[in-house]
Amino acid sequence: MTYNFAAILPELILVFGEPVLMLTASTMGARATRLTTWGTVALLLAATLAALFTTEPGTAGPLFGGLMSADPFAVYGKVLIYLSGAVAIIAADRWFGDDVLHGPEYPVLILLATVGMSVMVSATNLVTLYVGLELNSLAAYILASYRRTDARSAEAGLKYFVLGGLASGILLYGISLVYGFTATTDFSGIAVAFGRDEPLGIGLLFGLVFTMAGLAFKISAVPFHMWTPDVYEGAPTPVTTFFASAPKIAAVLLAARVCFEAMGPAVDAWRQIVVFAALASIFLGAIAAYGQTNIKRLLAYSSINNIGFVLIGLAAGTPAGASAMLFYMAIYTVMTLGAFLVVLSLKNAQGEPLEAIADLKGLSQTRPGMAAALAIFMFSLAGIPPLFGFWPKLLVFNAAVEAGLVALAVAGIVGTVVGAFYYLKVIKIMYFDEREQELATSCGPLEPIFIAIFALIVSPLGYLLIGPLGDWSATAAGALF
């Protein structure tokens, strides 16, 4: 059997770079933190370039006997994942500072998680899917409890681990049922079996439902979202930044590939589940965010809410819907990373990180630049028209209407309006409330640049991206059909 190793060059760069960094860390100890941080960023950038330039559309066939694929869809996911992973690593460097708990293992764990995620987006077989998912999840559990002397962080890690283990069990049960009733773990083979079984047999249907439930946990769609606010609040903020970006992209893309490539012929069966999860996520995300006092919890509900809109694109079940999903994920990542970077830079006079929404009072007077950037991200997350966050929502609703799901699109639009309230509340606190305490923001030299770039992307100037990003996401989505 011959292997096409050139097609998985991005993963190879990460996997072979990782032991080098780990060995450096083990000989140099905590002094190697800076070195591994920038080494990991360099590896991620190299892998991004490799993903963009080595994979030609011609080599995008099945790899390793159909276990993986390096099609444009996988490349799209990998580029987003590597870049957002790099941002999360850079942001952590300054935030942890000289914390004794911070060590060279942090970037290495993120690196290993990104390997798992790039396997997730390229998996075309249930075995690879599960292995990639576990590689990512296991690293995520450790990252959540990274500040182990902080009780909240340890609690977040344990909660994430127990609930994640349960979800993996549900997913595995679904996978075993699908395998039992189709006799294959290959996505293409499963699609053949789903196409032949009309109407769907009870065994296959159960397999589909359990698989979808397991995946819904990973993308934190309602009703499998319970872990998200707790984990996002308890985990150290740079880790939360990471959780809200790269693993979300990977899980959404994985769900899309399973739905379209493996269970494509059974679209009517999974559409009901996806429609329910989409509407429940939109409304629960919007309503439960009202009472939150912690900005990280608020952003957790915001991510649940946004996943709901992404699922509307999935429910459409058309190439346009898939392309809208991919577009949405790219813009969502930019908005979320931007909002978290602003949160990361907020410190009080003693240099302790601030997390309460009330701490934002009067931010517009102390740090007008940060306040303006956060306002842009909040308006954009709310989907208010002049900002770019509006466009992916429009694409998703358009795809749903074209697929004949008018009621779903209307409900989604109502959800947008409901959700806008709490985003606007944050802006009101920043601009119209009196300042109560001294705010000292501290961040490295790169963070303001990132915040400025992300703010520019989601500003009305971002509409210039519609052409190239739209083409790219359409090509990527085309690989699934």
Add this chain to the structure above:
Amino acid sequence: MTLATLVFTLFASLAIISALLVVFARNPVHSVLWLIVTFFNAAGLMILLGAEFIAILVILVYVGAVAVLFLFIVMMLDVDFAQLRSGFTKNLPFGILIALVLLAEMGIAVIAGQAGPVIADAPPPLEQSNIVALGELMYGRYLVPFELSGLILLVAMIGAIVLTHRTRGDVRPQDVSKQVQRRPEDAVVLKQPESGKGVEL
């Protein structure tokens, strides 16, 4: 009903019953013991399918390592062991009975496994053994997931170190040369204690 079906029913039903008892047993130690019974029955099912290598792995890994580890953890829980131990002789016959049942099951499984396949249209037996077939799949077709599992183990290892290792101030590392250089005069003091007075040090 052939012998094979009969044995299958035996293993499958015992597996389900003992799995239920794992959940419903009031004593956590009993739960783990029932878990071992479940694993044994799963191994028996594997032998019936002709997968004797996996059956051995189930017994070695799950019974030998995982279940014993569980037992250790359960024993660290706050269980009243005096109360448990008081029932030892009372429970001994029961324990021996379970052990005999497990032994008998293994014998039945081997006999039934030799009698023929359970599934009517089982794939024709391969020329190669189980281990060879598994090895070829693991290092051939499923090379990528296999290597990735290695990475998962690496993550688990790094994680265990990250979450538990800390540098402590009070560690006293061994200094071999210092130990070798130590002379008896520095270390030993000879005293002649008077009776009833003790020693002043």
